[in-house]
Amino acid sequence: MKKTFPHIPRERLPALLAAMPKAELHIHIEGSLEPELIFELAKRNGVALAYPSVEALRAAYAFTDLQSFLDIYYAGASVLLTEDDFHDMAWAYLRRAAAENVLHTEIFFDPQTHTARGVPMEAVIHGLKRAADRAGAELGVSAQLILCFLRHLSEDDALQTLEQALPLREHFIGAGLDSSERGHPPEKFARVFARCRELGLRLVAHAGEEGPPEYIWNALDVLKVERIDHGVRCLGDPALVQRLAREHIPLTVCPLSNVKLCVFDQLGAHNLGELLSAGLAATVNSDDPAYFGGYLNQNYLETFAALPLDAGHAYTLARNSFEASFADQADKARWIERLDATFEQFR
Ligand code: HPA
Ligand SMILES: [Zn+2]
Numbered sequence: 109m110k111k112t113f114p115h116i117p118r119e120r121l122p123a124l125l126a127a128m129p130k131a132e133l134h135i136h137i138e139g140s141l142e143p144e145l146i147f148e149l150a151k152r153n154g155v156a157l158a159y160p161s162v163e164a165l166r167a168a169y170a171f172t173d174l175q176s177f178l179d180i181y182y183a184g185a186s187v188l189l190t191e192d193d194f195h196d197m198a199w200a201y202l203r204r205a206a207a208e209n210v211l212h213t214e215i216f217f218d219p220q221t222h223t224a225r226g227v228p229m230e231a232v233i234h235g236l237k238r239a240a241d242r243a244g245a246e247l248g249v250s251a252q253l254i255l256c257f258l259r260h261l262s263e264d265d266a267l268q269t270l271e272q273a274l275p276l277r278e279h280f281i282g283a284g285l286d287s288s289e290r291g292h293p294p295e296k297f298a299r300v301f302a303r304c305r306e307l308g309l310r311l312v313a314h315a316g317e318e319g320p321p322e323y324i325w326n327a328l329d330v331l332k333v334e335r336i337d338h339g340v341r342c343l344g345d346p347a348l349v350q351r352l353a354r355e356h357i358p359l360t361v362c363p364l365s366n367v368k369l370c371v372f373d374q375l376g377a378h379n380l381g382e383l384l385s386a387g388l389a390a391t392v393n394s395d396d397p398a399y400f401g402g403y404l405n406q407n408y409l410e411t412f413a414a415l416p417l418d419a420g421h422a423y424t425l426a427r428n429s430f431e432a433s434f435a436d437q438a439d440k441a442r443w444i445e446r447l448d449a450t451f452e453q454f455r
Contacts, residue, residue, distance in 0.1 A: 110420060110424065111420055111423050111424075111451075112419075112420045113418070113419035113420055113423065113451060113454070115455055116418075116419035116451075116454050116455070118418070120419075120454055121412050121418070121419065121422065122409055122412075122413075123454075124419060124422060124450075124451075124454050125405060125408040125409055125412060125422055126208065126209065126405050126408075126409070127209060127450055127454075128209060128422060128423075128426050128447060128450050128451070129209050129210075129211045129426065129443055129446045129447050129450060130208075130209060130210055130211065130404065130408075130425075130426045130429050130430075130447075131210065131211060131212040131213065131214075131391075131426075131429035131430050131432075131433045131435075131443070132205060132210050132212075132213040132214070132393055132394065132404050132429070133213075133214050133335070133358070133360045133391055133393055133429060133432060133433060134216070134337050134338075134360035134361075134362055134391075134393035134394075134395055135201070135213060135214075135215055135216065135393060135394055135395065135396075135397070135404075136181075136216045136217070136218065136256075136286065136395065136396050137194075137197060137198050137201060137215050137216065137217050137236060138181065138184070138185045138188070138197075138217070138218055138221065138396075139181060139395060139396025139397065139398060139399055139400075140197065140198075140200065140201035140204075140396070140397055140398050141184050141185065141187075141188075141197055141398055142200070142398045143162040143165045143166050143398070144162055145196070145197065145200060146162075146165065146184050146187050147161075147162055147165075149187040149188065149189075149193050149196075149197075150187045152193075153187060153189045153190070153193070155186060155187045155189070157183075157187070158183065165184075168180060169399055171368055171369055171370070171399075172370055173318065173369060173370055174288060174289060174290075174317065174318050174369050175288055177368070177369055177396070177399060178287060178288060180399070181396065181399060182221055185218075185221050185222070186225065188222060188227065189225075189227055189231075190231055190235070191230070191231040191234050191235040191238070192235065193231075193235065194231060194232055194234075194235025194236050194239075195235040195236070195238045195239045196239075197235075197239075198215065198235070198236045198239035198240065198251075199239040199242065199243075201215075201397075202239055202240070202242075202243040202247060202249055202251060203247065204397075204403050205243075205247075205249055205251075205403075205404070206243070206247035206248070206249045208403060208404050208405040209405075210249060210404060211248075211249065211250065211430075211443050211446070212249070212250040212251075212252075212430070212433055212435055212439070212443065213249065213250070213251050213252075214251075214252050214253075214254055214281070214282070214433060214434060215236065215240070215251060215252065215253050215254065216254050216256045216284055216286065217232065217233075217236055217253060217254070217255060217256065218256050218258060218286065218287075219232050219233075219255060219269055219272075219273060220257070220258045220261060220265065220266075220269055221258065223269065223272065229272045229273055229276065230276065233253070233273065233276045233279050233280065234276075234279075236253055236279075237253065237279045239251075240252065240253060250435065250439065252280070252281045252282075252434065252435075253279060253280040253281065254280060254281065254282040254283065254284050254310070254312065255269075255270075255273055255280045255282070255283050255284070255309075256283070256284040256285060256286045256287075257269065257270075257283065257284070257285050257286075257297060257300060258286065258287040259285050259286065259287045259288060259289065259292035259296065259297065259314075260287045260288040260292055261287075263296055263297055263298075263299060263300055266297060266300040267299065267300050267303070270283070270300060270303060270304065274307075277307065280309075281309070281310055281434055282309050282310035282311060282312060282434060283300075283301070283304040283309045283310075283311055283312075284311075284312040284313060284314070284337065285297055285301075285312075285313035285314055285315075285327075285331070286314045286337070289314060289315070289317055289318050289319040289323065290318050290319055293319070293322075293323055293326060294313055294315060294323055294326040294327040294330055294331045295326050295330045295331075297313075297331060298330050298331065301313075301330075301331040301332065301333075305332060310334060310434045311331060311332060311333040311334055312333050312334065312335045312336070312337055312360075313327040313331055313333045313336065313337060314336075314337040314338055315327040315333075315336050315337070315338065315339060316336065316338055316339040316340060316341035316342050317337070317338035317339075317340065317341070317366075317369075317371060318341075318369075318371065319341070320341065320344075321341055321342055321344050321345035321348050324336055324339055324341070324342055324345075324348055324352075325345075325348060328351070328357065334357070334358075334434075335357065335358045335359070335360060335432060336352070336357060336358070336359050336360070337359075337360045338359070338360065338361065338362065338366075338371075339352070339359035339360075339361070340359070340361060340366060340371060340372075340378075340379055340383070342359070342383075342388075343379055343382060343383070343386070349386050349388065352388050352389075353386060353387040353388055356389050357388075357389065358389040358390075358391060358428065358431075358432030359383060359388055359389065359390045359391065360391050360393045360432075361380055361383065361390050361391060361392060361393065362392075362393045362394065362395035362400075362407070363375060363378050363380060363392065363407050363410070363411040364394070364395070364400045364401050364402050364406065364407050364410060364411075365394070365395035365396060365400045366378060368399070368400040368401060369400075374414070375410055375411055375413075375414035375415070376414045376415065378411065378414070378415060380392070380411060380415060380417070381415050381416065381417060381421070384421060384424060384425075389428045389431070389432055390425065390428060391425060391428045391429045391432055392404070392407050392408055392411065392425050392429070393407065394406075394407050408422070408425070419451070419454070423447070423451055426447050427444060427447060430443045430444055430447070431444075
C-alpha cells in the first residue's frame with residue numbers, strides 16, 4: 109500500500125524534502141568536482157587549465173547533450189593526480205551529503221579517466237576509500253564505491269582495468285557503465301560484466317538516458333544489471349515498463365542532469381511522476397552535481413516545485429532509495445525507521 113500524508117501541506121514540502129533521510133545511488137564523484145577545487149588542485153599539481161578563472165570555467169557549463177558535457181567533465185578531472193586529490197574531492201562531496209541528510213551513498217568512479225593519464229589505480233581507489241571510511245566514522249554517512257567502465261573505450265580496455273583493480277577488490281562493491289551512450293550499446297561489454305558477476309560485484313549500467321529502450325533491455329538481459337541508471341526513456345516501450353515494474357528494477361533518475369543535458373526541455377516536462385505512476389522503483393539523484401546546478405536536495409526541491417508531486421511521492425522516493433541500495437537488510441530497515449519518524453514529525 110502506498111502511504112499518503114494528507115496532513116502535510118504543499119508549503120511544508122521544501123522543509124520535508126531537505127530533512128528526510130535519503131540515499132544517493134547515482135553520483136559520479138568526478139562530477140562533484142567544483143570549479144574552485146579544480147583550480148586549487150590545478151595549482152597544487154602544476155596542471156595547466158584551458159580557462160583563466162573559476163568564472164570562465166563555470167560559464168562554459170552550457171551543454172547541448174551528453175557528449176558536450178563529457179568533454180568538459182574529462183577536462184576538469186585532469187587536475188586529479190594524487191591519493192590526496194581523490195580523498196579531498198570525495199570528502200567535499202560527503203560533507204555536503206551529510207548536511208543534506210543523506211545516510212547512504214553509492215559513489216561511481218571512472219578509473220580509466222585517471223589511469224590513462226598515468227595515475228596509479230591505487231591512488232584513485234585508496235583516496236576515495238579513505239574518504240568513504242572517514243565519512244562513516246566522522247559524519248555517520250555510509251559510503252560505498254562502484255567502479256564504472258567508460259563505454260566509449262573498448263571492452264578489452266575495460267577488462268584490463270578490472271584486472272588492474274582486482275588487488276583492491278575489497279574496496280568497491282560494484283561495477284557500472286557510463287560515458288557516451290549512443291553507439292556504445294550494453295552488449296559491447298558482455299564479457300567484462302560476466303567476469304564482474306563471477307567476482308560477486310553488484311551490477312548497474314547507464315541505459316536509456318539518450319539511448320533507446322533496447323539498451324535497457326540489453327543491460328538487463330545481456331549484462332544482467334540489478335539497477336538501471338537513468339532509464340527515463342523506458343516509457344516509450346510498454347512491455348519494458350511492465351518488465352521493470354514486475355521485477356522491481358530500480359531506476360536512478362537524475363532530474364537536473366536530464367534538463368542540463370537536454371533529455372527534457374524543462375523540469376516541468378520531466379516524466380518522474382509518470383514513472384512512479386507506472387509502479388516503477390524510481391529514485392532521485394544528482395549525477396554530476398558540480399556541473400548540473402545542484403546536489404541531491406536541490407534535485408528534490410526543484411523537481412517537486414515543477415511537478416505535481418506531494419508528500420506521498422517524497423516518501424516513496426526516499427524509501428525507494430534505501431530499498432534500491434546495495435546495503436544489507438538491517439541497515440535498510442534502520443534507515444526506513446528514521447524516514448518514518450521524520451514523516452511522523454511533519455504536520
Ligand atoms: O550522465 C552521465 N551519463 C553518462 N556518463 C556519465 N558520466 C558522468 N555523468 C554521466
Ligand atoms: Zn550518470
